[in-house]
Amino acid sequence: MYATNYHRASSVEEAVGLASEDAKYLAGGQTLIPTMKQRLAAPSDLIDLRHVAAMQGIKVEGDKVRIGAAVTHAEVAASAAVRGVCAALCDLAAHIGDPHVRHMGTIGGSIANNDPAADYPAALLALKADIITNNRRIGADEFFAGMFETALDEGELVTAVELTAPAKAGYAKFRNPASRYALTGVFVARLGDGSVRVAVTGAGSDGVFRQSEMEAALASNFSADALSGISVDPSNLMADLHATAEYRANLVKVMAKRALIAAG
């Protein structure tokens, strides 16, 4: 790891004030520190977000859910309040990495990083969540802009995620057994207004995406049977040593069906 300067921010304003072109926010560090150890990142300064009170905590009021950006995967997994309105989100958080990673890793860090195989991007895209930053609100459709790319400006800080509880939702992930990331993961949701959204992670060559064919098929029949006629086109899917694009195409369908069964 190259030398760096550590700062512990205690408020959103302080964190944003410390930001600069060569600085990086440090949340759980479960992506950033391994990357720095490999010398693939060399920020001049690190701005620790774990002590910013305004970025902590989960609030559920009726069907409105607000999760602070510095909330860990373990906290979401264990939240009875979130489980009451969207159990799929808790189950997703409970299967990120391993227990030690979940004790540190945060929802804000996960979505700001937007790894093409990360779990949260699929959930937030399917649930039509809003990403709240220090100066604006960004819809998930706009936020996830491609592989490791987001709509965040330089130095912009994610402070929270807000969403409305869905009528039904489910997530299924085929784990890469070595990394625990999604080889393919599918989050399905039927929102309160009746619309259906299907988001796929781990498979797209440009990061998380919505599967519109499935969304159309599920609009009238929100069940695994509705997908039997669909064949997923592999042409825009990722291929690597773990799986071919064709294999991932098949996984998209299998995971979507499992997610629908989980949604009940």
Add this chain to the structure above:
Amino acid sequence: MASVSMTVNGKAVSGQCEDRTLLVQFIRENLNLTGTHVGCDTSQCGACVVHVDGKAVKSCTMLAVQANGSEVLTIEGLASGGELHPVQAAFKAHHGLQCGFCTPGMIMAATDMIKRHGGKLDEKTVRDELDGNICRCTGYHNIVKAILAAAEEMGSTRQAAE
């Protein structure tokens, strides 16, 4: 350089280190507590697991400065009064190790999982909970056995104490 202070195994410690110093380096090199191991450089093996403020974390994936002001528990802090912690005793009794390299991390992960599950564990849960701890020797079988036995024993002592 940063000055860090933390409580390690119940004792207040402080020291100087670079901002980039990993918690595991601080524990091993500044404090000479070499029971916490480093088995990889990709944050995957779990040989470095310690508890920070009561939670199991990978000390190779946290900076020492991040733990400034925290309470840290390492493998050296588990036994009390010369008596092995029930999880340590179970690893010994059930032969839950061969070379022993992964063992400190395994035991710290095990004590954390037993605490979170209130002693109620089954084989599948233990295996899932060991996702972040790799053992190249044992095939895990006796590690799982040891953790189940320790969970049961700790559960029954808790009941007896109630």
